[in-house]
Amino acid sequence: MRRTTYIQAINEALREEMRRDENVFLIGEDVGHYGGLFRVTRNLLDEFGEKRVLDTPISEQAFVGMALGAAMVGMRPIVELMYMDFTLVAADQIFNQIAKYAYMTGGLLNIPLVIRGQQGGGKRYGSQHSQSVESLYAHFPGIKVVAPATPYDAKGLLKSVIRDDNPVAFLEHKMLYFTRGDAPPPDEEHLIPIGKAEVKREGSDLTIATFSYCLLQALEGAATLHEKYGIDCEIVDLRTIEPLDTETIWESVAKTGRLLAVHESYAMCGIGAELVARAYEEVPHLLRAPARRVGMAPVSIPVSRALEEEVLPWKEEIIATVLEMERE
Amino acid sequence: MRRTTYIQAINEALREEMRRDENVFLIGEDVGHYGGLFRVTRNLLDEFGEKRVLDTPISEQAFVGMALGAAMVGMRPIVELMYMDFTLVAADQIFNQIAKYAYMTGGLLNIPLVIRGQQGGGKRYGSQHSQSVESLYAHFPGIKVVAPATPYDAKGLLKSVIRDDNPVAFLEHKMLYFTRGDAPPPDEEHLIPIGKAEVKREGSDLTIATFSYCLLQALEGAATLHEKYGIDCEIVDLRTIEPLDTETIWESVAKTGRLLAVHESYAMCGIGAELVARAYEEVPHLLRAPARRVGMAPVSIPVSRALEEEVLPWKEEIIATVLEMERE
């Protein structure tokens, strides 16, 4: 199969969908002439012109709100937030407006809109440029949340997301951008459905439910756990955080009896806690040991390499938690 | 004991602390000359003048950010958000700035600041004026979160909150404003510590951990459960959501073996899920039945009385969930 980077996969999905549907347009800071700070929208202006790839001033509230307005009448705006941390700058438009619009209008309007951008730690961007926002988005009903971990999934999911008639947050991760993986042929209709998790590693001892860059960390952790301790983790890549595909997770837990949720947004009131709560609501009988979650420590993500490594809920912490759980 | 309304208790706490410490000042929309849309700051301008009770334009980002600036040098601003939903308008200042400032500066600065205002459903204010934000605030480290349910607690906690050297969100509830309760004598030093839960009803069968207006709903529910079903709930009023007083909750669970967390913010990634997750992290052995949570349904809070009642996680839902748990 053709190989591609994560960035390239997203770029291809954008291009294909913009060709397919002229209602799709891009809007954000530096997305046009420069092609995006992380070069995700590179060369799209050349093909689609200034009207469909709109460079904005640094006015997140306005351009996010404008995307909502355009979506009300069937345009399909794709908003780039340069860092997903800037969600907070446009939070009113995102959570008080976009998320609620269909509901407040009693379904008279629907909002086919995508907010995308990169998030996450690992590159020493510090407190205001490293947050993971999936739990924040998931807390508010009305916006779907998608966070693929591989180029293949990224391309297939972004295409589905653009075609979805609801608002969707499409969360990339800065550590994934230059990772490579299989890519579907560029001209083939390749769609991955929203709301479908996928088992990315089979195993019998414990289920790790995770997504985005944490998936890669979990896969590494699982390899170590297998080699060093003979523990076989099954890893479910959620891919979509809202709506949650609990069915696939519970199927895995039925096999393993153990559930660990791993994510990079804050643990406190995070999606991991949500999964634990749902497990005890829906499938308490399947759990042979207490379900657990691992997320970002309750600190604002420091710049220093030594400190950032300490607080990120990555491989080491996954391994340590699995070992604890196996002892229970 | 003297009786007072919840509004009056807050007004008294503000007045007493403004008399005690001239660094304390109020800032917000309509807080001065009018005395607050809900009359919580009534008459304070008369006593303290325009310099300490500042009427702002509708510019939440700026005045919240200004409060942060003033707090950097030891002023103790108390910001009123007219509705806590407007947290989202000032979300960058609240979560990217205020919550992170002490940390990002390596402790060189600390931010003694209060954000207060009313939240919650029950009065048909609809999607953008009824949200409960405690889980949102709790998700981000760096801001304490307090949500008292009685006039007595409101007064004692607000005074502690104003004296705390950290940022604190003080969450009132529109359904509590006109409730009456005991009040400490106005001139007595009456402080309730942040981070201390209190058992508000003793019981042996099941622990309900809740706070704010849900406490009143839980108390009513518990009365019905007792009368009709002979089930005796113990009710722990968290009062503070961050930091969580899990000790008091676990003590109760040690007695009852059952935990139900109830809150009005969205259930998804809410503080209830967090409590369930913590219970399984810290005290799984105490749980004789699956721990559960009840929160706002995943919808944007409709205006219609018939629909709002349906989605609020109040008495009926508490009773139903307790009955389910007792069957387990």
Add this chain to the structure above:
Amino acid sequence: MTQRGETQSKAKSTDDSAAPGFSQPGANDVSGVQDDWVAQTLKTSPAISITTDILPSDSAMGIEAPPLPTEQLLEMYRGALTIRLMEESLLAAAEEGKIGGAMHTAIGHEANAIGAAFALRPGDYITCTYRGHHHGLAWGMDPGRAIAEVMGRADGFAKGKGGSMHFVSPEHGLMGANGIVGAQAPHAAGLALASWLRGEDRVAITFFGDGAFYQGVMHETFNIAAKWKLPLIFYCENNRYSEMTPIWRTSSIDDIYLFPRSYGMASMQIDGNDVEVVHAAVSQAAARARAGEGPTFIEGITYRLAGHMAGDLETYRPQAEIEMQKAYEPLTVLRQKLRARGVEETQIAAINEEVDESMDEAVAFAEGSPWPDPAEAYRDVYT
């Protein structure tokens, strides 16, 4: 309990006998007012403040407002009166506890909506604020369903989910009122963007208050709209209060309408209580927008005769100020215009009666509408 038709503005709307004469001399003399509130309130726009100063009100800055056909004026009167009576009905219903939440009426603001609606075309877009009932009706919403919505009934256009603060009717071009001050402005810019991207000649208009002017999102939207020359009209209904706070207390800007010129935007200040002036200004702005000349800013000077929201005790402004403003409120101005055109009192009275009756029917319809099915609460989160 207040009787229907007798709102906080005290004057029964179908009869203006209580209001001072239209151009009564000395009407803009505020010396009789006990305190300095009025004077200070008017300070915001000392040059051309309200109808008081710009009478005769058939012209505004840079605006030629040609007289509209009498037939159209009669329609406008019917429209404005419908709004007024609906608002009065709603206030009465609120006092009876039939309406919860925050309900903001547009009593006194009617001309801004009616003048604009008659100036725009089907297919144009509009967004507005929680104070949006007048826009809803002016753009053609059915009063019965509107009242049902405010009351949270199943026949409300949003099935009772949105209520008073979220009027919406895409079929009429009304894309949504908003509870967050300022939030609706970028939505209109986005609608204008859609029109521009699609090469359509639809125009978007967004209404907001004087208080909204100080929200950051407005500045952002002004800049982008001006830069991209979006077919957009910014319409500021300047009633000189932001809830209970007079605008001069929090604004450093003397003349709101001058401010947007910094963005290279056309802008004007007009009498927002005069439907003909509003109509002329919005027509001009729409023509500019359709010609690709970009956005226009209109500051309509107006006044709200009722409280900020139902239940407002109005302790923050003197009764004398309200009384003074009644001489220049839209219905009074409209009736004066009609009389000046030779319309018979009987014809006006006939309209009054018709509207009054149809409002009774609308209220009855709304009150007869069932509560929505509880299951409805879980629908429409996603499409």
Add this chain to the structure above:
Amino acid sequence: MTQRGETQSKAKSTDDSAAPGFSQPGANDVSGVQDDWVAQTLKTSPAISITTDILPSDSAMGIEAPPLPTEQLLEMYRGALTIRLMEESLLAAAEEGKIGGAMHTAIGHEANAIGAAFALRPGDYITCTYRGHHHGLAWGMDPGRAIAEVMGRADGFAKGKGGSMHFVSPEHGLMGANGIVGAQAPHAAGLALASWLRGEDRVAITFFGDGAFYQGVMHETFNIAAKWKLPLIFYCENNRYSEMTPIWRTSSIDDIYLFPRSYGMASMQIDGNDVEVVHAAVSQAAARARAGEGPTFIEGITYRLAGHMAGDLETYRPQAEIEMQKAYEPLTVLRQKLRARGVEETQIAAINEEVDESMDEAVAFAEGSPWPDPAEAYRDVYT
């Protein structure tokens, strides 16, 4: 790998031989540039764009800039050069992978910080942006600890937690750089408010870029600061780029400095590359602030000679534009001034050498600083 002292601006900073002469005729002739970028970039401020147009640069709009004592100019030169060399060291370290995240250097911006810092007093407050190294050093931070912070070492002033984007040193009045565009402006307004509430005569200054001007929070802060007459200075470092986007592409405002006058604020456009002009402007603004006359807006026209951030490939602007700007960059201007005052080349060279050496020491200090203890990661969330 780039050698130390040889940044993306290519000219070694302790030697200006590579730059064209100070007032070389035709230097502001942009006809030699291959494309229209420069011309379009300059369009933003056609009247008085950059030092090119306002030379001799000892005056600015409404500003009398009296010559500063030579001794002070020498100190300013030392300060500006320290900034420049630190930035160059940091860029080199970044290329070697010793620095992560987003690091924005102030090469070319030095005069804005130095001129302002010399004009203000101990006890005054400052907030700035992620491009804030120059403010940090100008206000007295130790370069060694500053570099340590950028590298995430234990001896950084914030123990490596804040890094490049969050320079802070309350003892020097620097209350925080900020990673969110525009967010620091209300903080300065709050500091000014504290000063005003306490009856102190402290002034606050906030630095921000031309791109920040379009953030809503700026508008909100302008209005409140002007209304409350806060002792505040808004200093816009207009380098005419917002990341990779030239300002003319997204701005509908031709002259930034004229805009704040709508709020009744004093404002001026100055040559931000000339320390004497900056000093005079900020002195004047500070005097106004201390006299209770409220905020002043200063637009300092400047240019960043290096990329937006470390690693920026600068594909969005032509090399010729950068070359042209080198003639008017702060160090060149400063050296020219010193020479005009009769300062000997040897004296300049001596400073160059001293600063060079002390920067070597600073880098060595930083690189020798240990990593913070991992336990430190969990401290300082609360006090």
